[in-house]
Amino acid sequence: MSADTREDIPAEREKPPIEAVPVRHPGRWVGAAIVAVAAAMLLHSLLTNPNWGWSLISNWILSPPILKGVGVTILLTILSMIIGLVLGIVLAIMRLSPNPVLSGTSWTFIWAFRGTPVYVQLFLWANIIALYTTLSLGIPFGPEFLTFDTKTLIPAFVAALLGLGLNEAAYMAEIVRAGILSVDEGQEEAATALGMSRMQTLRHIVLPQAMRVIVPPTGNETISMLKTTSLVIAIPLTNELFFQASAIGNRLFQPFPMAVMASLWYLFLTSILMVGQYYIERYYAKGAMRELPPTPIQKWRRRLRMGGAQA
Amino acid sequence: MSEKPVKVLARNVHKSFGRNEVLRGVDMEVRAGEVACIVGPSGGGKSTFLRCINHLEKIDAGQLSVDGELIGYTQRGGKLYEMHDKEVAAQRRSIGMVFQRFNLFPHMTAAENVMSGPVVVRGDNKKQARERAIELLGRVGLGDRGDSYPMQLSGGQQQRVAIARALAMDPDLMLFDEPTSALDPELVGEVLDVMRRLAEVGMTMIVVTHEMGFAREVGDLLAFMDQGVVAEMGVPREILANPQSKRFQDFLGKVL
Secondary structure, three states: OHHHHHHHOOOOOOOOOOOOOOOOOHHHHHHHHHHHHHHHHHHHHHHHOHHHOHHHHHHHOOOHHHHHHHHHHHHHHHHHHHHHHHHHHHHHHHHOOOOHHHHHHHHHHHHHHHOOOHHHHHHHHHOHHHHOOEEEEEOOOOOEEEEEEHHHHOOHHHHHHHHHHHHHHHHHHHHHHHHHHHOOHHHHHHHHHOOOOHHHHHHHHHHHHHHHHHHHHHHHHHHHHHHHHHHHHHOOOOOOHHHHHHHHHHHHOOHHHHHHHHHHHHHHHHHHHHHHHHHHHHHHOEOOEOOOOOOHHHHHHHHHHHHHHHO | OOOOOEEEEEEEEEEEEOOEEEEEEEEEEEEOOOEEEEEOOOOOOHHHHHHHHOOOOOOOEEEEEEOOEEOOEEEEOOEEEEOOHHHHHHHHHOEEEEOOOOOOOOOOOHHHHHHHHHHHHHOOOHHHHHHHHHHHHHHOOOOOOOOOOHHHOOHHHHHHHHHHHHHOOOOOEEEEEOOOOOOOHHHHHHHHHHHHHHHHOOOEEEEEOOOHHHHHHHOOEEEEEEOOEEEEEEOHHHHHHOOOOHHHHHHHHHHO
16 A cells, blocks of 8 residues: 555656635734824825935035045944954953953953943044043063054044944954854863863854854944044044034035935945845854855846746 | 874873862773773763763863873973963864764754854855765765754664764774663664774774773773762773672673
Protein backbone atom coordinates (compact mmCIF):
# COMPACT_ATOMS: atom_id res chain seq x y z
CA MET A 1 0.00 0.00 0.00
CA SER A 2 2.71 2.39 0.93
CA ALA A 3 4.40 1.79 -2.43
CA ASP A 4 1.17 2.72 -4.21
CA THR A 5 0.61 5.99 -2.40
CA ARG A 6 4.23 6.93 -3.02
CA GLU A 7 3.73 6.54 -6.73
CA ASP A 8 0.66 8.71 -6.49
CA ILE A 9 2.24 11.75 -4.95
CA PRO A 10 4.42 13.05 -7.78
CA ALA A 11 1.75 12.26 -10.39
CA GLU A 12 -0.40 15.04 -11.82
CA ARG A 13 -3.37 15.48 -9.53
CA GLU A 14 -6.17 17.89 -9.97
CA LYS A 15 -5.93 20.97 -7.74
CA PRO A 16 -9.34 22.66 -7.75
CA PRO A 17 -8.82 26.10 -6.13
CA ILE A 18 -10.85 26.89 -3.02
CA GLU A 19 -13.74 29.17 -3.85
CA ALA A 20 -14.91 31.02 -0.75
CA VAL A 21 -16.28 34.46 0.00
CA PRO A 22 -13.44 36.42 1.67
CA VAL A 23 -13.96 37.91 5.14
CA ARG A 24 -15.00 41.58 4.96
CA HIS A 25 -13.32 44.20 7.16
CA PRO A 26 -15.64 47.24 7.16
CA GLY A 27 -13.83 48.83 10.14
CA ARG A 28 -10.58 48.94 8.20
CA TRP A 29 -12.29 50.57 5.24
CA VAL A 30 -13.81 53.29 7.40
CA GLY A 31 -10.42 53.93 9.01
CA ALA A 32 -8.68 54.09 5.65
CA ALA A 33 -11.30 56.52 4.33
CA ILE A 34 -10.85 58.88 7.31
CA VAL A 35 -7.07 58.87 6.90
CA ALA A 36 -7.33 59.43 3.15
CA VAL A 37 -9.62 62.44 3.62
CA ALA A 38 -7.31 63.93 6.26
CA ALA A 39 -4.30 63.42 3.99
CA ALA A 40 -6.09 65.10 1.11
CA MET A 41 -6.98 68.08 3.33
CA LEU A 42 -3.36 68.42 4.42
CA LEU A 43 -2.14 68.25 0.83
CA HIS A 44 -4.70 70.82 -0.22
CA SER A 45 -3.60 73.28 2.46
CA LEU A 46 0.07 72.67 1.67
CA LEU A 47 -0.48 73.56 -1.94
CA THR A 48 -2.95 76.43 -1.63
CA ASN A 49 -2.04 78.33 1.56
CA PRO A 50 0.41 81.02 0.42
CA ASN A 51 1.91 81.30 3.92
CA TRP A 52 3.96 78.14 3.34
CA GLY A 53 5.96 80.27 0.93
CA TRP A 54 6.87 77.60 -1.57
CA SER A 55 8.16 80.11 -4.10
CA LEU A 56 10.43 81.64 -1.48
CA ILE A 57 11.67 78.18 -0.55
CA SER A 58 12.41 77.26 -4.15
CA ASN A 59 14.30 80.53 -4.59
CA TRP A 60 16.54 79.94 -1.62
CA ILE A 61 16.87 76.17 -1.26
CA LEU A 62 19.88 75.95 -3.60
CA SER A 63 21.39 79.35 -2.75
CA PRO A 64 25.12 79.49 -1.91
CA PRO A 65 24.82 80.21 1.85
CA ILE A 66 22.35 77.35 2.26
CA LEU A 67 24.46 74.92 0.22
CA LYS A 68 27.50 75.89 2.26
CA GLY A 69 25.45 75.35 5.42
CA VAL A 70 24.47 71.89 4.17
CA GLY A 71 28.15 71.15 3.53
CA VAL A 72 29.17 72.20 7.04
CA THR A 73 26.32 70.18 8.55
CA ILE A 74 27.35 67.07 6.62
CA LEU A 75 31.02 67.56 7.51
CA LEU A 76 30.19 68.04 11.20
CA THR A 77 28.00 64.94 11.17
CA ILE A 78 30.59 62.71 9.50
CA LEU A 79 33.55 63.87 11.58
CA SER A 80 31.65 63.77 14.87
CA MET A 81 30.38 60.27 14.12
CA ILE A 82 33.90 59.08 13.27
CA ILE A 83 35.21 60.51 16.54
CA GLY A 84 32.23 59.01 18.36
CA LEU A 85 32.60 55.59 16.79
CA VAL A 86 36.36 55.21 17.23
CA LEU A 87 36.39 56.57 20.76
CA GLY A 88 33.23 54.59 21.52
CA ILE A 89 34.90 51.31 20.53
CA VAL A 90 37.94 52.16 22.66
CA LEU A 91 35.70 53.07 25.61
CA ALA A 92 33.65 49.87 25.22
CA ILE A 93 36.80 47.72 25.20
CA MET A 94 38.13 49.62 28.23
CA ARG A 95 34.82 49.18 30.00
CA LEU A 96 35.05 45.39 29.51
CA SER A 97 38.69 45.27 30.61
CA PRO A 98 39.53 43.34 33.77
CA ASN A 99 41.71 46.28 34.86
CA PRO A 100 39.63 48.48 37.24
CA VAL A 101 41.46 51.69 36.29
CA LEU A 102 40.57 51.23 32.62
CA SER A 103 36.97 50.17 33.19
CA GLY A 104 36.49 52.85 35.86
CA THR A 105 37.81 55.59 33.59
CA SER A 106 35.48 54.48 30.83
CA TRP A 107 32.54 54.37 33.23
CA THR A 108 33.30 57.88 34.48
CA PHE A 109 33.61 59.26 30.95
CA ILE A 110 30.26 57.79 29.95
CA TRP A 111 28.70 58.99 33.19
CA ALA A 112 29.84 62.58 32.65
CA PHE A 113 29.22 62.93 28.92
CA ARG A 114 25.94 61.07 28.80
CA GLY A 115 24.68 62.79 31.91
CA THR A 116 24.87 66.40 30.72
CA PRO A 117 23.03 68.06 27.81
CA VAL A 118 25.03 68.26 24.61
CA TYR A 119 24.02 71.92 24.28
CA VAL A 120 25.69 72.66 27.60
CA GLN A 121 28.76 70.64 26.61
CA LEU A 122 29.11 72.62 23.39
CA PHE A 123 28.93 75.83 25.38
CA LEU A 124 31.54 74.56 27.82
CA TRP A 125 33.97 73.51 25.07
CA ALA A 126 33.67 76.91 23.45
CA ASN A 127 34.33 78.57 26.77
CA ILE A 128 36.99 76.21 28.06
CA ILE A 129 39.18 79.17 27.40
CA ALA A 130 37.58 80.67 30.47
CA LEU A 131 38.85 77.77 32.55
CA TYR A 132 42.23 77.20 31.00
CA THR A 133 43.98 79.92 29.08
CA THR A 134 46.79 77.49 28.28
CA LEU A 135 46.92 73.73 27.89
CA SER A 136 50.18 72.00 28.64
CA LEU A 137 51.62 68.53 28.32
CA GLY A 138 53.81 67.32 31.14
CA ILE A 139 54.00 65.26 34.34
CA PRO A 140 51.07 65.93 36.70
CA PHE A 141 52.25 68.28 39.48
CA GLY A 142 55.67 68.22 37.76
CA PRO A 143 57.42 69.97 34.90
CA GLU A 144 55.55 70.88 31.70
CA PHE A 145 56.98 70.16 28.26
CA LEU A 146 54.53 71.63 25.76
CA THR A 147 52.18 74.54 26.21
CA PHE A 148 49.35 75.66 23.93
CA ASP A 149 47.22 78.74 23.93
CA THR A 150 43.57 77.61 24.03
CA LYS A 151 42.46 80.55 21.90
CA THR A 152 44.41 79.26 18.92
CA LEU A 153 43.98 75.55 19.73
CA ILE A 154 40.19 75.48 19.94
CA PRO A 155 38.48 77.52 17.23
CA ALA A 156 34.72 77.22 16.88
CA PHE A 157 34.76 74.24 14.51
CA VAL A 158 37.07 72.21 16.76
CA ALA A 159 34.92 73.06 19.77
CA ALA A 160 31.89 71.80 17.83
CA LEU A 161 33.67 68.56 16.97
CA LEU A 162 34.80 68.05 20.56
CA GLY A 163 31.33 68.73 21.92
CA LEU A 164 29.46 66.55 19.43
CA GLY A 165 32.11 63.81 19.09
CA LEU A 166 32.80 63.23 22.78
CA ASN A 167 29.11 63.25 23.64
CA GLU A 168 28.50 60.77 20.86
CA ALA A 169 31.37 58.57 22.06
CA ALA A 170 29.60 58.09 25.37
CA TYR A 171 26.51 56.78 23.60
CA MET A 172 28.46 54.73 21.06
CA ALA A 173 30.45 53.10 23.87
CA GLU A 174 27.26 51.65 25.30
CA ILE A 175 26.04 50.56 21.87
CA VAL A 176 29.34 48.84 21.09
CA ARG A 177 29.43 47.24 24.52
CA ALA A 178 25.94 45.82 24.01
CA GLY A 179 27.09 44.50 20.64
CA ILE A 180 30.16 42.79 22.10
CA LEU A 181 28.10 41.26 24.89
CA SER A 182 25.58 39.93 22.36
CA VAL A 183 28.17 37.62 20.81
CA ASP A 184 28.02 34.07 22.13
CA GLU A 185 30.75 33.22 24.63
CA GLY A 186 31.59 30.08 22.69
CA GLN A 187 32.94 32.27 19.88
CA GLU A 188 35.59 33.75 22.11
CA GLU A 189 36.41 30.31 23.48
CA ALA A 190 36.83 28.81 20.04
CA ALA A 191 39.10 31.67 18.98
CA THR A 192 41.12 31.40 22.18
CA ALA A 193 41.49 27.66 21.68
CA LEU A 194 42.94 28.34 18.21
CA GLY A 195 45.62 30.44 19.91
CA MET A 196 44.25 33.92 19.15
CA SER A 197 45.07 36.72 21.56
CA ARG A 198 42.37 38.84 23.19
CA MET A 199 42.82 41.62 20.63
CA GLN A 200 42.88 39.23 17.65
CA THR A 201 39.71 37.58 18.93
CA LEU A 202 38.04 40.95 19.34
CA ARG A 203 39.03 42.19 15.91
CA HIS A 204 38.47 39.11 13.77
CA ILE A 205 35.76 37.21 15.62
CA VAL A 206 33.79 39.30 18.10
CA LEU A 207 33.50 42.77 16.53
CA PRO A 208 32.40 41.59 13.05
CA GLN A 209 29.57 39.66 14.70
CA ALA A 210 28.80 42.49 17.12
CA MET A 211 28.29 44.79 14.09
CA ARG A 212 24.92 43.20 13.46
CA VAL A 213 23.74 44.58 16.78
CA ILE A 214 25.80 47.79 16.53
CA VAL A 215 24.76 49.02 13.06
CA PRO A 216 21.01 49.74 13.52
CA PRO A 217 21.38 51.97 16.60
CA THR A 218 24.45 53.59 15.01
CA GLY A 219 22.33 54.53 11.99
CA ASN A 220 19.86 55.97 14.43
CA GLU A 221 22.66 57.93 16.13
CA THR A 222 23.92 59.26 12.78
CA ILE A 223 20.48 60.56 11.89
CA SER A 224 20.18 62.06 15.34
CA MET A 225 23.64 63.64 14.96
CA LEU A 226 22.67 65.26 11.67
CA LYS A 227 19.93 67.13 13.50
CA THR A 228 21.96 67.77 16.66
CA THR A 229 24.48 69.75 14.59
CA SER A 230 21.89 72.56 14.64
CA LEU A 231 22.81 73.05 18.32
CA VAL A 232 26.34 74.27 17.58
CA ILE A 233 24.86 77.77 17.82
CA ALA A 234 25.78 77.35 21.50
CA ILE A 235 29.44 77.85 20.61
CA PRO A 236 28.54 79.81 18.42
CA LEU A 237 29.37 78.16 15.12
CA THR A 238 27.17 79.97 12.61
CA ASN A 239 27.80 78.54 9.16
CA GLU A 240 25.76 75.34 9.50
CA LEU A 241 22.43 74.76 7.81
CA PHE A 242 19.86 75.75 10.40
CA PHE A 243 21.53 78.96 11.51
CA GLN A 244 21.97 80.03 7.91
CA ALA A 245 18.35 79.27 7.11
CA SER A 246 16.98 81.16 10.11
CA ALA A 247 19.33 84.08 9.48
CA ILE A 248 17.92 84.43 5.99
CA GLY A 249 14.41 84.00 7.35
CA ASN A 250 14.92 86.77 9.89
CA ARG A 251 16.36 89.07 7.28
CA LEU A 252 13.35 88.55 4.98
CA PHE A 253 10.84 88.58 7.88
CA GLN A 254 9.83 85.11 6.65
CA PRO A 255 11.21 82.75 9.29
CA PHE A 256 8.59 80.06 8.75
CA PRO A 257 9.27 79.15 5.08
CA MET A 258 12.99 79.09 5.80
CA ALA A 259 12.50 76.68 8.70
CA VAL A 260 10.44 74.48 6.39
CA MET A 261 13.25 74.67 3.85
CA ALA A 262 15.82 73.58 6.44
CA SER A 263 13.51 70.70 7.40
CA LEU A 264 13.32 69.61 3.77
CA TRP A 265 17.13 69.50 3.64
CA TYR A 266 17.32 67.49 6.87
CA LEU A 267 14.71 65.07 5.53
CA PHE A 268 16.60 64.67 2.28
CA LEU A 269 19.86 63.97 4.07
CA THR A 270 18.37 61.52 6.58
CA SER A 271 16.70 59.67 3.68
CA ILE A 272 20.12 59.14 2.11
CA LEU A 273 21.46 57.92 5.44
CA MET A 274 18.61 55.42 5.74
CA VAL A 275 19.46 53.91 2.37
CA GLY A 276 23.11 53.62 3.40
CA GLN A 277 22.11 51.98 6.66
CA TYR A 278 20.04 49.39 4.81
CA TYR A 279 23.02 48.29 2.75
CA ILE A 280 25.41 48.21 5.72
CA GLU A 281 22.94 46.08 7.68
CA ARG A 282 22.61 43.78 4.72
CA TYR A 283 26.42 43.41 4.55
CA TYR A 284 26.71 42.42 8.20
CA ALA A 285 23.80 39.98 7.94
CA LYS A 286 26.25 37.64 6.18
CA GLY A 287 26.14 34.26 7.86
CA ALA A 288 23.29 35.19 10.18
CA MET A 289 20.63 34.56 7.57
CA ARG A 290 20.40 31.72 5.12
CA GLU A 291 19.77 34.19 2.33
CA LEU A 292 20.56 37.90 2.24
CA PRO A 293 17.50 40.16 2.10
CA PRO A 294 16.99 41.59 -1.41
CA THR A 295 18.18 45.08 -2.29
CA PRO A 296 15.36 47.50 -3.23
CA ILE A 297 16.35 47.13 -6.88
CA GLN A 298 16.08 43.35 -6.66
CA LYS A 299 12.72 43.76 -4.92
CA TRP A 300 11.38 45.92 -7.73
CA ARG A 301 12.64 43.55 -10.39
CA ARG A 302 10.98 40.64 -8.64
CA ARG A 303 7.73 42.55 -8.35
CA LEU A 304 7.83 43.53 -12.01
CA ARG A 305 8.51 39.94 -13.05
CA MET A 306 5.62 38.67 -10.94
CA GLY A 307 3.32 41.38 -12.26
CA GLY A 308 4.29 40.41 -15.79
CA ALA A 309 3.51 36.78 -15.11
CA GLN A 310 0.08 37.64 -13.80
CA ALA A 311 -0.82 39.93 -16.66
CA MET B 1 52.75 0.65 24.06
CA SER B 2 54.14 1.87 27.33
CA GLU B 3 57.45 2.95 25.77
CA LYS B 4 55.70 5.85 24.01
CA PRO B 5 56.34 9.24 25.62
CA VAL B 6 53.78 10.68 28.00
CA LYS B 7 51.72 13.35 26.24
CA VAL B 8 49.36 14.59 28.91
CA LEU B 9 50.02 14.19 32.59
CA ALA B 10 47.61 15.28 35.30
CA ARG B 11 48.51 14.97 38.94
CA ASN B 12 46.05 15.82 41.68
CA VAL B 13 44.32 18.53 39.62
CA HIS B 14 41.84 20.67 41.57
CA LYS B 15 39.43 23.29 40.31
CA SER B 16 36.60 25.18 42.00
CA PHE B 17 34.09 27.69 40.75
CA GLY B 18 33.36 29.78 43.79
CA ARG B 19 32.47 27.31 46.50
CA ASN B 20 31.64 24.59 44.04
CA GLU B 21 34.55 22.15 43.89
CA VAL B 22 34.38 20.60 40.44
CA LEU B 23 37.72 18.79 40.22
CA ARG B 24 38.93 17.20 43.42
CA GLY B 25 42.26 15.62 42.57
CA VAL B 26 42.24 14.28 39.02
CA ASP B 27 45.08 11.98 37.98
CA MET B 28 45.50 10.90 34.38
CA GLU B 29 48.25 9.88 32.03
CA VAL B 30 47.80 9.79 28.26
CA ARG B 31 50.65 8.68 26.01
CA ALA B 32 51.39 9.91 22.50
CA GLY B 33 49.10 8.35 19.91
CA GLU B 34 46.58 7.14 22.44
CA VAL B 35 42.87 7.83 22.41
CA ALA B 36 41.54 8.43 25.88
CA CYS B 37 37.80 8.58 26.39
CA ILE B 38 36.28 10.16 29.46
CA VAL B 39 32.79 9.13 30.43
CA GLY B 40 30.68 9.78 33.47
CA PRO B 41 27.55 11.48 34.76
CA SER B 42 27.07 15.16 33.96
CA GLY B 43 28.48 17.45 36.59
CA GLY B 44 31.29 15.00 37.20
CA GLY B 45 33.94 17.44 35.95
CA LYS B 46 34.71 15.89 32.54
CA SER B 47 34.37 19.03 30.48
CA THR B 48 36.06 21.18 33.09
CA PHE B 49 39.06 18.86 33.13
CA LEU B 50 39.26 18.98 29.34
CA ARG B 51 39.13 22.79 29.37
CA CYS B 52 41.92 22.87 31.95
CA ILE B 53 44.21 21.01 29.55
CA ASN B 54 44.38 23.98 27.18
CA HIS B 55 44.04 26.52 29.96
CA LEU B 56 40.56 27.73 29.11
CA GLU B 57 40.19 27.18 32.86
CA LYS B 58 42.95 27.80 35.35
CA ILE B 59 43.63 25.01 37.82
CA ASP B 60 43.74 25.78 41.54
CA ALA B 61 46.07 23.04 42.68
CA GLY B 62 48.03 20.10 41.32
CA GLN B 63 50.01 19.75 38.11
CA LEU B 64 48.96 19.55 34.52
CA SER B 65 51.50 19.18 31.74
CA VAL B 66 51.54 18.50 28.02
CA ASP B 67 54.77 17.12 26.54
CA GLY B 68 56.40 17.60 29.93
CA GLU B 69 55.65 21.34 29.88
CA LEU B 70 53.40 22.78 32.56
CA ILE B 71 50.27 24.41 31.18
CA GLY B 72 50.00 28.09 32.03
CA TYR B 73 53.06 28.21 34.27
CA THR B 74 56.83 28.10 33.95
CA GLN B 75 59.03 26.61 36.60
CA ARG B 76 62.33 28.36 37.27
CA GLY B 77 64.50 27.58 40.25
CA GLY B 78 61.80 25.73 42.13
CA LYS B 79 59.38 28.64 41.74
CA LEU B 80 56.24 28.86 39.59
CA TYR B 81 55.67 31.86 37.36
CA GLU B 82 52.36 32.58 35.71
CA MET B 83 52.69 32.63 31.94
CA HIS B 84 51.99 35.72 29.91
CA ASP B 85 48.86 35.50 27.74
CA LYS B 86 51.02 35.26 24.63
CA GLU B 87 52.92 32.24 25.95
CA VAL B 88 49.66 30.51 26.88
CA ALA B 89 48.34 31.25 23.38
CA ALA B 90 51.48 29.67 21.93
CA GLN B 91 50.91 26.54 24.01
CA ARG B 92 47.32 26.33 22.81
CA ARG B 93 48.36 26.30 19.17
CA SER B 94 49.51 22.70 19.32
CA ILE B 95 46.31 21.65 21.08
CA GLY B 96 43.16 21.44 18.98
CA MET B 97 39.76 21.67 20.58
CA VAL B 98 36.31 20.69 19.34
CA PHE B 99 33.24 21.89 21.21
CA GLN B 100 29.85 20.41 21.85
CA ARG B 101 28.12 23.38 20.21
CA PHE B 102 30.63 23.53 17.31
CA ASN B 103 31.30 27.26 17.87
CA LEU B 104 32.00 27.89 14.21
CA PHE B 105 32.38 31.55 13.32
CA PRO B 106 29.00 32.30 11.68
CA HIS B 107 30.23 35.32 9.69
CA MET B 108 32.83 33.25 7.84
CA THR B 109 32.43 30.51 5.25
CA ALA B 110 33.55 26.98 6.06
CA ALA B 111 36.88 27.57 4.31
CA GLU B 112 37.37 30.90 6.08
CA ASN B 113 36.68 29.22 9.39
CA VAL B 114 39.37 26.65 8.71
CA MET B 115 41.81 29.33 7.50
CA SER B 116 41.20 31.67 10.43
CA GLY B 117 43.71 30.09 12.81
CA PRO B 118 46.63 29.86 10.37
CA VAL B 119 46.01 33.32 8.88
CA VAL B 120 45.28 35.29 12.06
CA VAL B 121 47.53 33.48 14.53
CA ARG B 122 50.43 32.27 12.40
CA GLY B 123 50.22 34.95 9.71
CA ASP B 124 50.13 32.39 6.91
CA ASN B 125 49.71 33.46 3.30
CA LYS B 126 45.97 33.64 2.56
CA LYS B 127 46.07 31.84 -0.76
CA GLN B 128 48.05 28.90 0.57
CA ALA B 129 45.96 28.78 3.74
CA ARG B 130 42.86 28.58 1.58
CA GLU B 131 44.23 25.68 -0.47
CA ARG B 132 45.14 23.90 2.73
CA ALA B 133 41.66 24.61 4.15
CA ILE B 134 39.99 23.05 1.12
CA GLU B 135 42.29 20.04 1.44
CA LEU B 136 41.41 19.67 5.14
CA LEU B 137 37.71 20.02 4.35
CA GLY B 138 38.22 17.25 1.81
CA ARG B 139 39.64 15.07 4.54
CA VAL B 140 36.45 15.44 6.56
CA GLY B 141 34.36 14.85 3.44
CA LEU B 142 33.36 18.45 2.78
CA GLY B 143 35.73 19.43 -0.03
CA ASP B 144 32.86 20.98 -2.00
CA ARG B 145 31.34 23.01 0.85
CA GLY B 146 34.14 25.52 1.34
CA ASP B 147 31.96 28.49 0.36
CA SER B 148 29.00 27.56 2.55
CA TYR B 149 28.26 29.52 5.68
CA PRO B 150 27.83 27.47 8.87
CA MET B 151 24.10 28.25 8.88
CA GLN B 152 23.75 26.49 5.55
CA LEU B 153 25.31 23.28 6.89
CA SER B 154 23.80 20.47 8.95
CA GLY B 155 24.99 19.92 12.51
CA GLY B 156 27.16 16.99 11.50
CA GLN B 157 28.73 19.00 8.70
CA GLN B 158 29.34 21.93 11.04
CA GLN B 159 31.09 19.70 13.53
CA ARG B 160 33.28 18.25 10.79
CA VAL B 161 34.23 21.79 9.72
CA ALA B 162 35.08 22.48 13.36
CA ILE B 163 37.37 19.44 13.38
CA ALA B 164 39.04 20.65 10.17
CA ARG B 165 39.46 24.09 11.75
CA ALA B 166 41.21 22.60 14.75
CA LEU B 167 43.43 20.45 12.50
CA ALA B 168 44.48 23.49 10.47
CA MET B 169 46.79 24.57 13.31
CA ASP B 170 48.64 21.22 12.99
CA PRO B 171 47.98 20.18 16.58
CA ASP B 172 49.51 17.04 18.03
CA LEU B 173 46.80 16.73 20.65
CA MET B 174 43.07 16.98 20.04
CA LEU B 175 40.49 17.60 22.75
CA PHE B 176 36.87 16.72 22.01
CA ASP B 177 34.21 18.06 24.38
CA GLU B 178 31.11 15.92 23.79
CA PRO B 179 31.44 16.38 20.02
CA THR B 180 28.28 14.46 19.15
CA SER B 181 25.96 15.43 22.01
CA ALA B 182 24.31 18.30 20.14
CA LEU B 183 23.70 16.26 17.00
CA ASP B 184 20.62 14.50 15.70
CA PRO B 185 21.11 10.74 16.08
CA GLU B 186 21.48 10.11 12.34
CA LEU B 187 24.34 12.63 12.12
CA VAL B 188 26.45 11.18 14.94
CA GLY B 189 28.01 8.50 12.76
CA GLU B 190 29.63 10.87 10.24
CA VAL B 191 31.42 12.78 13.00
CA LEU B 192 32.56 9.62 14.78
CA ASP B 193 33.90 8.32 11.44
CA VAL B 194 36.10 11.38 11.04
CA MET B 195 37.35 10.95 14.61
CA ARG B 196 38.02 7.27 14.04
CA ARG B 197 40.14 8.07 10.99
CA LEU B 198 42.01 10.67 12.97
CA ALA B 199 42.77 8.06 15.63
CA GLU B 200 43.98 5.64 12.98
CA VAL B 201 46.65 8.05 11.76
CA GLY B 202 48.02 8.31 15.27
CA MET B 203 46.57 11.54 16.65
CA THR B 204 46.59 11.77 20.42
CA MET B 205 43.01 12.41 21.45
CA ILE B 206 41.11 13.01 24.65
CA VAL B 207 37.40 12.62 24.10
CA VAL B 208 34.64 13.44 26.55
CA THR B 209 31.73 11.43 25.22
CA HIS B 210 28.57 9.49 25.86
CA GLU B 211 29.21 7.20 22.89
CA MET B 212 30.15 4.00 24.69
CA GLY B 213 30.50 2.14 21.40
CA PHE B 214 33.09 4.60 20.16
CA ALA B 215 34.91 4.45 23.52
CA ARG B 216 35.03 0.69 23.39
CA GLU B 217 36.17 0.34 19.77
CA VAL B 218 38.49 3.31 19.27
CA GLY B 219 39.64 4.12 22.79
CA ASP B 220 42.94 2.87 24.16
CA LEU B 221 41.99 4.16 27.54
CA LEU B 222 38.71 4.74 29.28
CA ALA B 223 38.31 6.92 32.35
CA PHE B 224 35.17 7.07 34.41
CA MET B 225 34.95 10.48 36.06
CA ASP B 226 32.55 11.05 38.88
CA GLN B 227 32.32 13.71 41.60
CA GLY B 228 35.49 15.41 40.47
CA VAL B 229 37.85 12.44 40.40
CA VAL B 230 38.80 9.66 38.01
CA ALA B 231 37.03 6.82 39.73
CA GLU B 232 38.11 4.05 37.36
CA MET B 233 40.52 3.92 34.46
CA GLY B 234 41.84 1.21 32.19
CA VAL B 235 41.57 -0.58 28.87
CA PRO B 236 37.98 0.05 27.72
CA ARG B 237 36.99 -3.59 27.06
CA GLU B 238 38.31 -4.72 30.39
CA ILE B 239 36.80 -2.10 32.63
CA LEU B 240 33.50 -2.06 30.75
CA ALA B 241 33.27 -5.81 31.17
CA ASN B 242 34.23 -5.64 34.79
CA PRO B 243 33.31 -2.33 36.42
CA GLN B 244 34.54 -2.23 40.01
CA SER B 245 32.58 0.49 41.75
CA LYS B 246 28.87 0.59 42.35
CA ARG B 247 28.61 4.04 40.78
CA PHE B 248 30.26 2.93 37.53
CA GLN B 249 27.97 -0.08 37.41
CA ASP B 250 24.97 2.16 37.91
CA PHE B 251 26.19 4.58 35.25
CA LEU B 252 26.73 1.80 32.73
CA GLY B 253 23.33 0.39 33.56
CA LYS B 254 21.81 3.73 32.53
CA VAL B 255 23.72 4.40 29.32
CA LEU B 256 24.14 0.95 27.80
